Amino acid sequence: MKSQTIHAPTAEQIRRAPKVVLHDHLDGGLRPGTVVELARENGYGSLPYDDTDKLGSWFREAADSGSLERYLETFAHTVGVMQTENALRRVAAECAEDLAADGVVYAEVRYAPEQHLEGGLTLEQVVEAVNAGFREGERRARENGHRIRVGALLTAMRHAARSLEIAELANRYRDSGVVGFDIAGAEAGYPPTRHLDAFEFLKRENNHFTIHAGEAFGLPSIWQALQWCGADRLGHGVRIIDDIQVAEDGSVELGRLAAYVRDKRIPLELCPTSNLQTGAVDSYANHPIGLLRRLHFRVTVNTDNRLMSGTTMSREFEHLVETFDYALDDLQWFTVNAMKSAFIPFDERVAMIDDVIKPGYATLKAEWLFR
Template identity: 75%
Template sequence: MLSPGYEEIVKAPKALLHDHLDGGLRPATVIELAAEVGHELPATDATRLGQWFIEAADSGSLERYLETFAHTVAVMQTESALHRVAYECALDLAADGVVYAEVRFAPEQHLDRDLTLHRVVGAVLAGFREGCAAAADAGTPIRIGTLLTAMRHQARSMEIAELAVLHRDEGVVGFDIAGAEAGYPPTRHLDAFEYLQRENFHFTIHAGEAFGLPSIWQAIQWCGADRLGHGVRIVDDISGNGQLGRLAAYVRDKRIPLELCPSSNVQTGAAASIAEHPIGLLRDLRFRVTVNTDNRLMSGTSMSREMALLVEAFGYGWSELQWFTVNAMKSAFIPFDERLVLINEVIKPAYSKLLA
């Protein structure tokens, strides 16, 4: 059987759990929105600007990588801009064959022009609703769940957690913390995580990307994370012969999903290359591995491109791509019966034809 080609992968249904709204803007949109608010950009040609984001993020440092967001966040400070970015996000993901996505953003980063947290969330949710409707009309249906993110170096996590729960029936399906890991352990936000657990609400935590096993251990054992945002450094607890340490064994035994982002992990120095990415080992050892984009603009990527890179690096076929997709759908923060519908009525029938 021939390896899956990129164009074929685009048409196959995919599920995405780790995608940042402010990391997925179209370069042309950044330019137009920057002109509206008078924000200076490093380039004003869409192609050149897109390349600048990739090159600036390709430093091997998470801190340097995060600096690129100053430009995207700066142009997302009005309701109309937030609505547009969310709308276009839905269309772009749907056009790439994504049938389910969880897109996250930090409401506290969009208050520079006097918006309230509630208006920020409302604008994004409205953009997603209209974008999903337009995608369905175009014959590429997609469902999007929203995660509200708190910045780990700030002190608003409880406020954002309460905001997420307040909007849980309007499209917000989970909570997250993000930002530089070193020096800002997840336990600083323990009150927010305890509140979310009392409210029976789902949350993931960025952990095990730039910082190692202690970050993962705290996210799981202290904070109770449902999933690990990245979690790639769990490989540090696996010996050369595949022997699992106690933390790695716990993560695998409990089927805690790993939101791996291959291209992004290479950019931030969490992996040396796609071919050397721990996703190959973690998949072989049957961890709950999922494939994600992280920041499509900064990585110049898409779900189809991430899948195609793995096909090239590891020789994967349709069965592995289906496995990654079903893993993601099993790990989604929407109700169980709704996950099953997408798995059994959308994903598996499509891959059955590809595997035939």
């Protein structure tokens, strides 16, 4: 563990700092108690435990396997209890509340509508229920003195064949709470190029999309996401480190793909704790985020799945402060990066940066001057 500098923020300051998350899965952030209650209400009898504490621990332990495929298996239970409009509204509302309570002021939360049809809902009913839940959660957050705006990303599963349908759905709701599109699921064997028709449609409609790439699979996945598909952001993208060489004397050489990602300011949706769980990296100290930040890539910090990783945005920042001796300036840099990379209009991004994020960090920095 590195010794903390005098400028290292406290855990309480990190919690109060304005934060932005771009990569957070709705079905990966349920409260354990909500999973138990929804299972009882909806007759879902497959949970490994019906005790809230034991269930929460099970999710974290099952996800902490070093395998992306094993990690993804835990979602059978969260998705299993999210098959009614009431369940979707509740989960979405609680998601917004929980993020706001952690100091998140802007969030893009993703989910796959095609995974919530087992109870007879239509794709449209799924989207409208989740949107209604986010608005309810924003309202509850305001009542508790927190400010948050939540946009939805509609995800298509890369092993399935509904990506164009989901892209069209995202486009229909782009002015009603949906801010973009994504594909997710196991990378190996399911390249993003299988979904070119969806990406071509979105580009014709001038719509935004991100692609899970460079998490469990390497540089070819990143290259395809960018050059074949035209992704605006990279979901994870941690394997870009494979195209960066660090010599014994500390000098750094970027390969052509890494240089392109940096030069084009392509946002990386890095998720440190999740990357440890899935085996993409073996420690926080060895996570590429430290080098990528020094090299001025467009790095953002994210939670991925708060339930499975037992994390929050504050915890992610705490780990980075402890590991890399980051100060408030560094946390503000990550946050501004994320807000610059959000899928909402430019003027609204600038307003969030100038009116919320920078003043919030300025207040925290001023506390050091008057200690």
